[in-house]
Amino acid sequence: MTSTLSPETLQQIKRLDLRARMVVRGFLQGLHNSPLQGFSVQFSDHRLYNRGDDPKLIDWLVYAKTDKHYIKRFEAETNLNGFLLMDLSKSMGFRQGTSMTKFEYSTCLAAALTYLMSLQKDPVGLLTFDDKLRAILPARSRRGHLGDVLAALSGMTPEGTTELPRCLVQVAAMLKQHSLVMLFSDLLGDPEETLAALARLRHGGHDVIVFHVLDDAEVRFPYEGPVEFEDPESGELVTVDATGFRAEYLDQIAAFRETYSQGCSALRIDYVPLDTSMPFDRALTEYLQQRQARF
Template structure:
């Protein structure tokens, strides 16, 4: 598949991407569109590891000169790198009932999450990195241990295809169950709306951090869950508990907005306090926002 530069935005828009029924083609479209855009940015590759020095030659980039070596030897040497290929990434995907919500966006949070998980898996396995996948709600529905081959990618995509939401959100319990299996340095990615206890979530994630893992949180929310831009009288139904509330939105908008803002801010601040990268992703945003966060973490941390 070839994607022209002017088509990048189109290929990364959720309403366009999720129309592609084949999940592998969808992941490929997102990744290739992202990589075309990335090529024009100041970043030129994924996580790399220093390999050796070689003498400077005409045409080499000045940014690759090792100035410390120059200071000692009065000669120009270039730092050479090799791709990091031993990363193990654990992806946790929340499929609870609340992830089935959409209002202002064109896709549900779960549609967005599945596409994001697929694209991340596609990127990493094509780099020979190992990916593990945990699909959970209030219990673990499926766990695929980390592998780095194309057959494993197929198995991940099969697991992600046709997922149906169910259960309540219990990120804490599911993280605790899998944490014991995370025994090597790597990256943990959690994709959820995190409609759960923020303190308990962060406490569980700290256990993963103590095992020398980097952690990225993607909190997916429909724009309406943040803005609460409902106008007419409505019956609100909790997708996880089926609890109902009949109300005029303008009566509760202020209290809701303050409560939601406090919840988001608490999760964000608690995460950042412990070196956990937090990303709020609205489901009407294109996928490059989330992919760039992953890319930045790879470049800066590994």
């Protein structure tokens, strides 16, 4: 049965604000019926205990319910500036079949996270890039800013080439205040250069989440026989025997993801591998599970 929060279902809803609200409400409802229930109950007021925190701040009532150590968050801790960093390169517009494009999927997930953060009154801003930084909305939590962010996301079209490492370095230089940077990209390019640029963000004191969004076909390679592929950014055409190439391709895509997984782990960056067939509540839940595991 198709999930009510699947990309296919949400694609029938044209307004991004309605998509975001539907994802968040379904996600929070799902948390109440999952092992993460304790997290949702105190979502705005608690965070997981970190080594070095004062043990006196542990909330033992929450511990009794969840068997995990949480401490009460003070107001200064909750007002973390968040920035959506959206990849606008043409490769993000790839679509196989009737699923969402990588960009549409990223936009919907970003909108849901913006809505979720707005519920906590956390400031959210928007940065976009292809070969350089483009649109910039400062992080704000005022009434109406959610609509500004969603309107900006709705009006974007992926096109052009990408220079992700250079843009990450620019973001690291631009952000002066400790921020949460949420990157949405297919990460096409040299992983070594991208990870080095991500390290600049981490060394600047920023918390980073990498949502690695690939098309379902890029992950599963459902092709047979001779197939002509076009590089979405260069336009170069390549014909391959998909049947004979499939095993090698799947090994390469697994290694590609693993490189980012290990590299991000070493930098204490959350790496969330996604594909355009994944229901949005599952995408958010996997992210929260990784956050809890890291701490």
